[in-house]
Amino acid sequence: MSFLSKLRERLTKSSSRISAGLDEVVSEARPDIPPAPAPAPLAAPARAMAEPSPPAAPPAAPAAPPAARPGLMGRLFGREPGREAAPPEPRRELDDAMLEDLEDMLIAADLGTDTALRVTANIAEGRMGRRISAPELKQALADEIERIMSAVARPLPLYPKKPQVVLVVGVNGSGKTTTIGKLASQFRAAGKSVVIAAGDTFRAAAVEQLQVWGQRAGVPVMVAPQGSDPASLAWDAMARAEAEGADLLMIDTAGRLQNRADLMEELAKIVRVIRKKDPSAPHNTLLVLDATTGQNALSQVETFRKLADVSGLVMTKLDGTARGGVLVALADRFGLPIHAIGVGEQIDDLDAFDAREFAQALVGL
Numbered sequence: 001m002s003f004l005s006k007l008r009e010r011l012t013k014s015s016s017r018i019s020a021g022l023d024e025v026v027s028e029a030r031p032d033i034p035p036a037p038a039p040a041p042l043a044a045p046a047r048a049m050a051e052p053s054p055p056a057a058p059p060a061a062p063a064a065p066p067a068a069r070p071g072l073m074g075r076l077f078g079r080e081p082g083r084e085a086a087p088p089e090p091r092r093e094l095d096d097a098m099l100e101d102l103e104d105m106l107i108a109a110d111l112g113t114d115t116a117l118r119v120t121a122n123i124a125e126g127r128m129g130r131r132i133s134a135p136e137l138k139q140a141l142a143d144e145i146e147r148i149m150s151a152v153a154r155p156l157p158l159y160p161k162k163p164q165v166v167l168v169v170g171v172n173g174s175g176k177t178t179t180i181g182k183l184a185s186q187f188r189a190a191g192k193s194v195v196i197a198a199g200d201t202f203r204a205a206a207v208e209q210l211q212v213w214g215q216r217a218g219v220p221v222m223v224a225p226q227g228s229d230p231a232s233l234a235w236d237a238m239a240r241a242e243a244e245g246a247d248l249l250m251i252d253t254a255g256r257l258q259n260r261a262d263l264m265e266e267l268a269k270i271v272r273v274i275r276k277k278d279p280s281a282p283h284n285t286l287l288v289l290d291a292t293t294g295q296n297a298l299s300q301v302e303t304f305r306k307l308a309d310v311s312g313l314v315m316t317k318l319d320g321t322a323r324g325g326v327l328v329a330l331a332d333r334f335g336l337p338i339h340a341i342g343v344g345e346q347i348d349d350l351d352a353f354d355a356r357e358f359a360q361a362l363v364g365l
């Protein structure tokens with residue numbers, strides 16, 4: 001299955017929320033024409049169906065209208081005679097009330113207040129007073145989201161420098177280990193040699209999980225005794241990657257935000273140590289974020305930018321969450337490159353971020 005098909009299929013919680021929200025925004029319109037009175041209920045009770053037929057002849061069925069010959073337009077466009085034209089699409093005049101509904105819906109879909117306001121204002125431009133249908137509104141929103149996301153959709157840059165050092169940061173459980181595993185196997189498949197360092201030395205489970213991913217990807221995973229200094233592991237991993245001429249060194253790190261000062265010192269020490277071997281390292285510092293945390297992802301970016309020199313984002317778990325809109329808020333607020341998104345737990349469930357595909361899938365187009 002292509003990644004686009006997966007994205008469409010698995011982003012459904014977010015897209016159906018937004019798609020249904022937009023349908024609702026348009027249907028909030030007061031109808032111009034009062035609705036026709038409801039037809040009178042059928043006189044015969046339902047149980048009459050089971051009663052024996054009365055002896056009298058049933059009333060004659062109304063005569064079928066004479067077969068109408070289609071008009072010129074009907075014949076031109078192949079419309080069959082007698083077939084009713086589709087009911088007109090509901091439309092709503094774009095006014096302040098509709099913009100307010102749209103803004104509320106976007107906030108509820110995790111785009112955040114500032115981004116929702118900006119997106120709404122841009123959609124309003126040149127459309128005020130026009131009667132808009134839900135598909136038109138969806139297209140306008142998708143175009144606006146694509147515009148915001150195009151500025152940040154950038155695959156992980158690869159440099160000729162060997163080894164290219166990729167430091168991976170993020171809170172526990174955000175998907176760092178899984179992302180490293182998926183990226184490592186994709187780089188391997190592209191013919192690159194990779195070394196992984198299991199830098200969260202305090203969590204035995206995290207180290208084991210990384211070893212499993214390493215085995216799957218055919219990539220060596222360097223580990224250190226539990227609780228030992230991650231910076232000394234990073235030094236050894238750097239030495240091995242240099243000795244083997246590896247293309248990439250990916251370093252996993254701890255994500256304990258409970259003690260920020262410790263974590264900051266730990267990350268700073270890793271960076272100091274690898275810079276002794278290569279002053280230009282790390283070449284990328286990837287922050288991994290979990291989409292299911294919604295607006296919390298924004299404060300994680302703020303925190304980690306203080307702890308490390310974050311160069312790009314990876315957003316995981318876009319499958320199974322209705323909070324995918326937070327990616328738009330992140331792009332709009334920070335402008336950091338979004339390198340990849342994850343939509344599942346398998347190796348090929350991570351791919352480069354494509355602004356257009358994402359915008360269309362998110363809006364349900």
Ligand SMILES: Nc1nc2c(ncn2[C@@H]2O[C@H](COP(=O)(O)OP(=O)(O)OP(=O)(O)O)[C@@H](O)[C@H]2O)c(=O)[nH]1
Pocket residue numbers: 170171172173174175176177178179200205206209255316317318319320341342343344345349
């Ligand atoms: N559904 C889904 N699950 C994911 C995705 N990425 C990671 N996961 C799952 O999220 C859980 C946490 O992922 P990890 O990779 O262990 O996260 P971590 O940041 O390394 O966390 P620690 O090991 O606790 O430091 C695991 O069960 C993963 O299988 C994704 O894109 N979609």
